[in-house]
Amino acid sequence: MATSPNPKDELEGTEAPFVSHLVELRDRLVRALIAVVIAFGALCLWPGPSGLYDLLAAPLVAHLPKGATLIATNVISPILVPLKITLMAAFMVALPIVLYQVWAFVAPGLYSHEKKLVLPLVVSSTILFVGGVAFCYFLVIPGMSQFIQAFAPASITAAPDIEQYFGFVLTLFLVFGIAFEVPIAVIVLARIGIVTIEQLRKFRGYFIVAAFIIAAVVTPPDVISQLALAIPMCILYEIGIVAAQLFIKHTKAPDAEAADKPAA
Numbered sequence: 001m002a003t004s005p006n007p008k009d010e011l012e013g014t015e016a017p018f019v020s021h022l023v024e025l026r027d028r029l030v031r032a033l034i035a036v037v038i039a040f041g042a043l044c045l046w047p048g049p050s051g052l053y054d055l056l057a058a059p060l061v062a063h064l065p066k067g068a069t070l071i072a073t074n075v076i077s078p079i080l081v082p083l084k085i086t087l088m089a090a091f092m093v094a095l096p097i098v099l100y101q102v103w104a105f106v107a108p109g110l111y112s113h114e115k116k117l118v119l120p121l122v123v124s125s126t127i128l129f130v131g132g133v134a135f136c137y138f139l140v141i142p143g144m145s146q147f148i149q150a151f152a153p154a155s156i157t158a159a160p161d162i163e164q165y166f167g168f169v170l171t172l173f174l175v176f177g178i179a180f181e182v183p184i185a186v187i188v189l190a191r192i193g194i195v196t197i198e199q200l201r202k203f204r205g206y207f208i209v210a211a212f213i214i215a216a217v218v219t220p221p222d223v224i225s226q227l228a229l230a231i232p233m234c235i236l237y238e239i240g241i242v243a244a245q246l247f248i249k250h251t252k253a254p255d256a257e258a259a260d261k262p263a264a
Contacts, residue, residue: 024105025105028101028102028104028105029101031097031101032094032097032098032101032102035094035097035098036090036091036094036098037090038094039089039090039091039093039094040086040087040090042093043086043089043090043093044086049082049083049085049086050082052082052085052086052089053081053082053085053162056085056137056166056169057070057162057165059137059138059141059142059145060141060145060160060165062142062145063142063145063146063148063149064145064149064158065149065157065158068157068158068159069159070159070160070161070162070165071159071160071161071162072161072162072163073161073163074163077161077162077163078162080163081162081163081166084166085166088170092130092133095126095130096126099122099123099126102122103118103119103122106118107119116250117191117247120247121184121187121188124183124184125181125184128177128180128181128183128184128236129177129178129180129181130177131180132173132176132177132178132179132180132181133173133176133177135176135180135228135232136172136173136175136176136177137173139228140172140176140224140225140228140229141169141172143224143225143228144220144222144224144225147222147223147224148220148222172219172225175218175219175229176229179214179229179232179233179236180232180236182233182236182237182240183236183237183239183240183243184240185240186200186237186240186241186243186244187240187243187244187247190244190247190248191244191247191248197241197244197245197248200240200241200244201241204237204238207233207234207237208234211229211230211233211234211237212226212230214229214230214233215227215229215230215233
C-alpha cells in the first residue's frame with residue numbers, strides 16, 4: 001500500500017535558508033533605519049527643525065496679509081511640528097539608500113531580464129515621486145495660497161494653525177507624489193499583460209475624465225490645484241504609454257525573445 005509523503009521530509013533542509021533570509025532582511029532594515037537616523041541628525045544640525053519649518057511654510061507665508069503669521073494652538077506644537085517635518089525630510093533624503101536596501105534584498109531571486117525591469121522602475125518611481133512633491137511645493141501651494149487670499153474677505157485676518165497646515169501640506173505631497181507615479185502604473189500593467197498598448201491608447205479619453213474627477217475629489221476646492229493635478233496626470237499617462245513600449249521591448253525573457261524571432 002502506498003504511503004503518503006511525510007510533510008516533515010518535504011520541509012527538511014529549508015529552515016536554514018529561511019532563517020538566513022530573515023537575518024538578511026533584519027540587517028537591511030537596520031541599515032535603512034540607520035540611514036534615516038543619520039539624515040535626521042544631519043538635518044537637525046543644519047538647517048535645523050526651525051529652518052526646515054520656515055522653508056515648508058514659506059509658500060503660504062509669502063501670500064499672507066502683511067504682519068500675519070501662522071499660529072500654534074497646541075502647547076507642544078512649536079516643537080513637535082518642526083521635528084515631524086525634519087523626520088519627513090530625513091526620510092526623503094535617505095530614500096535612495098532605503099530603496100537600495102530593498103533592491104539588494106530582492107535582486108538575488110530575480111532573473112536577469114527581471115532585473116532589467118525592476119531596477120529602472122525603482123529609480124524612476126523615486127524620481128517621479130520626488131518630482132511630484134517638488135511640483136506641489138514650488139507651483140501648487142503658492143498658486144493655491146494666492147488664489148485663496150485673493151477671494152478672502154478683507155475683514156478676515158488669516159492665521160492658519162501650524163499643525164493643520166503641516167497635515168494639509170503632507171496630504172498634498174502624498175497626493176501629487178502618488179499621482180506622478182502614473183507612468184509606473186501604466187508600464188507595470190502593460191508589462192504583466194493586464195492591458196495592451198492599443199487598449200491603453202483607446203482608454204485615453206476615459207483616463208482624462210477620471211483624472212479630472214480625481215483632482216476634484218482629492219485637492220482643495222480651487223481651480224488652480226485641480227488643474228495642476230489633472231493636467232500633469234494626463235501628460236504622464238501619455239509618457240507612460242511610450243515608456244511601456246520601450247520596457248516591453250527591452251525586458252523580455254530570453255525564451256520570449258527567441259519565440260519572437262522568425263524561423264530560419
